[in-house]
Amino acid sequence: MNIQQHLTTNSLSWKEIELDLFRALQNAFAELFTALLEDIDRQLAETRDKRRYHLKDKRRTTIQTLFGEVTFERNYYLDREQNRYTFLLDSFLAFDGSQSISPCLEETAVGLAVECSSYRKAARTLAQMIGYPVMSHEAIRQLVLEAEVPLHCPVDQRYGRVLFVEADGLFVSRQGKRKRAKEDKILTVHEGWKRNGSRIEFVNQRHYVHEGKGEVWEGFEEFLMNEYAYDPVSGSSCHQRGRRSMDYRVPGVFQGTGLLPIGSIPRGA
Incomplete structure (x- = not known):
């Protein structure tokens, strides 16, 4: 019995068929991805510098992906030049297999x-x-x-002179009844929005997570300088007025070099 016959004869509703098909596609994805990864690893083994990379053994690992678990085996080598053990597959695909989480x-x-x-x-x-x-x-x-x-890199090309900012705090519970929840401050920045078919996408979107005990806007200012080539010196009086007037929970916009409150920002990206 093929998958189509199985789904139509054993499922009674749209929801059941949809869920069963989704699970079947997850299994198919895992099988295909496993075969692809192991084939790439085999090719790397055949073309490697055998004098440098000594094959020690194979290691099984499981990576969580957007389509579920993917379990596969990859070769584990001794790098004689660096005197360390490594996975050539991890280096070739630019991912850290020890994290067990896919980049997506x-x-x-x-x-x-x-x-x-x-x-x-x-x-x-x-x-x-x-x-x-x-x-x-x-x-x-x-x-x-x-x-x-x-996950972040400087913006290659600015879309405009305005930076839109959405700020919020996420509360994290701490162990112990008397300990107050810790709040992590997260700010989302973008340069506006554009329509892509039926969806609205933010332009040059970045996320800033505030760490340490310093003022959130001081760290955020440095983040903008690195990500958007933001210049706090030009028009600094406007920037200072905006920064003093804004609580980090309030959506705002950097216009030129000043942070000003705005009413709302469309969502949907």
Whole structure:
């Protein structure tokens, strides 16, 4: 019996067929991805510098992806020149297999953390998308705190002179009844929005996670300088008035070099 016969003869409703097909596609994706990864790893083994890379053994690993778990085996080598062990597949595909999380899943989790009101809600939303609890709220929190370097890069070309800012705080519970919840301050920046078919996309969107005890706007200003070539010196009086008048929870816009409150920002990206 093929998959179409199985679904139509055993499922009674649209929802059941949709869920069954989704699970079947997850399984097919895992099988195809596993075969592809192991084939790439085999080719790397055949073409490697055998004098430098000594094959030690094969290691099995499981990576969580947007389509569920993918389990595969990859070769583990001793790099004689560097005197360390390595996976050639990890280096070739530019990913860290020890993290057990795919790059796409990581970016999705960070994006949900910014959009949702808490890390727990982000974890529940991710579980609904994939079909099972794939990451804990604490794991998502750690991804957000570590996201600045791997997930952000300076904007190559500015879209305009205005930066739109959405700011919020995510509360993280601490162990112990008397300990107050810790609030992580997260700011989303973009240069406006454009329509892509039926969707609205933000232009040059970046996320800033405030760490440390310093003022949030001081760290955010440095972030803007690195990401958007923002110049706080030109028009600094306007910028200072805007920064003093803004609470980090209030959406705002950097117009020129000054931060000014705005009423609302369209969502949908």
